[in-house]
Amino acid sequence: MRLTAAPLRQICGQRRTLATFVERDIVLLRQKLNQDNFILTKPLNPANRISTHKGDISHSDIIGKSPRDLVTSSAGHDYRVHNVTLAEYVSLTRRLVTPIYPADANLIVSLLDLHPSAAHEAGKLEILEAGTGHGALTLHLSRAIHAANSQKPKPLPSPAPDSVGGEPATEDSSGSGQTESDDALTAWKASRKAVIHTIDISPKYSKHAAKVVAGFRHGLYADNVDFHVGDASGWIKSEHERRNSDQPFLTHAFLDLPATHDHLSAVASALKNDGTLIIFNPSITQIVDCVQKIKQQDIPLFLDQTLELGNNGTSGGKPWDLRAVKPRAAPKVQSGEESSDCVQSSGSEEPEKQDQNITRDPAQTLTEAKPEEPNWTFVCRPKVGERIIGGGFLGVFRKMNNSARP
Structure with missing residues (x-):
């Protein structure tokens, strides 16, 4: 069937109406003649205006x-209205702390290898984010697990007064003030198949991050997240007590904390077998501290990979070789011969006359250290010889069973 021009205009008009911006939307304005001049609005309110050096714009x-x-x-300057993307939103919203930028947040989510649709078969998917900060990674994580949860129940409309007593008909008869809508929301939260537990030591930062998460597209991903204030290890201990079980309950964890190594034991106790723990630190030596703590306390975690984040927002993670190792016995050098370092640096000896037992790569004289072995040290270097440009480091660990230690 062919559609005439009039019905086509009506259909296009209906779609256009459905896609229009409404109150409480947050939008991005870009100046028509200068795309680099942009404005992220506050939630739209007909009574508000945006003041710029190019004139005022009414909401x-x-x-x-x-x-x-x-x-x-x-002032007569044109601005084009855009939907704000998640990357733009977390980068442009007002911040109290430096956010984890979108390129790095996407890498972290990718490393966790989340599959929300499988949560219904594998049991509840619970992720701990310790160090909520700005809420940027919180939003990326919540978006990644969103498909695992059913749609949140809509609040009931305000009930009409009861014709007899004048009280709302939906209020709990026990007098607790709990409504049917509250009960439905509580039941829905308990039934969630995927949850982000995010904790920050600062109530101020946690409150701001909750506001940031709730501000994106009318709180589209907010209900997947439970915000907590306090110490990460303390929260894990309290969760074990609340659940009345010492069994692991976390599928994955991410730590962005000043003293990450102090929380490794507690996180490992709550992490399920083969669960991923990612730690973020500004310095590679802090990752070394974590590996050292794991070795010293025999914590059931092993380092899967170490990645350096780029400071230009485009890095996919530069791999580093970071291992706890034990040096082998040094190779014997015959009396009268120069040491291997001297032979290699002088260039005076023919290659075929050099001792073939002397290894030029120091890493090849090292073996993987076991926790009970003394005098172990570290290999710590980039895996390629390019210039180092760093914005921080990720240590990606896996939880292992005690019986499955390498």
Whole structure:
């Protein structure tokens, strides 16, 4: 069946109406003649205005517009209206601390290898994020697990007063003030198949991060997240007590803390077998401290990989070789011969006359250290010889059973 022009215009008009911006939306404005001049709005409110050096823009002029429509400032400058992406949102929202930028957040989520649809078969998927900060990684994690949870129940409309007593008909008869809507929300939260537990030591940062998460697309991903304030190890201990079990309950964990090594034992106790623990530290030596603590306390974690994050927001993670090792016995050098270092640096001896038992790569004289062995040290170097440009380091660990230690 062919559609005439009139019905086509009606269909296009309906779609355009459905895609328009409404109150409480957050949008991105880009100046038409200068794409680098952009504004992230606050939640749209008809009574508010945006003041810029290019003139004022009323929120009421944006409400009802569709993506890529133009609005004109009071000074006559045109701005194009855009939906704000998650990457733009976490980068441009007001911050109290430095966020984990989108390229790094996407890498971290990828390393966790999340599969929300499998949560229904494998049991509840619970992820700990210790160090909520700005809430940028929280949002990326929540988006990654969102498909595992059913749609949150909508709040019930305000009930009409009871014709007899004048009280709302849906209020709990016990007098607790709990409504049917509250009960439904509580039941839904208990039934979630995937949850992000995010904890920060600062109530101020945690409150701000909760606001950031709730501000993205009317809180689309907010209900997948439970915010906590306190110490990460203390929270894990309290969770074991609340659940009345010492069994592991975390599928994965991410730590962005000043003294990460102090929390490794507690996190390992809560991490399920083969669960991933990712730690972020500004310095490679802090990753070394964690490996050292694992060796010293025999914590059931092993280092899967070490990655350096780029400071230009485009790095996919530069691999480092970081291992706890024990030196082998040094090779014997015949009396009268120069040491291997001297032979290699002088260039005076023919290659075929050099001792073939002397290894030029020091890493080849090292074996993997066991926890009970003394005098172990570390290999710590980039895996390639390129110039180092760093924005921090990720240590990716795996939980292992005591019986499955390498």
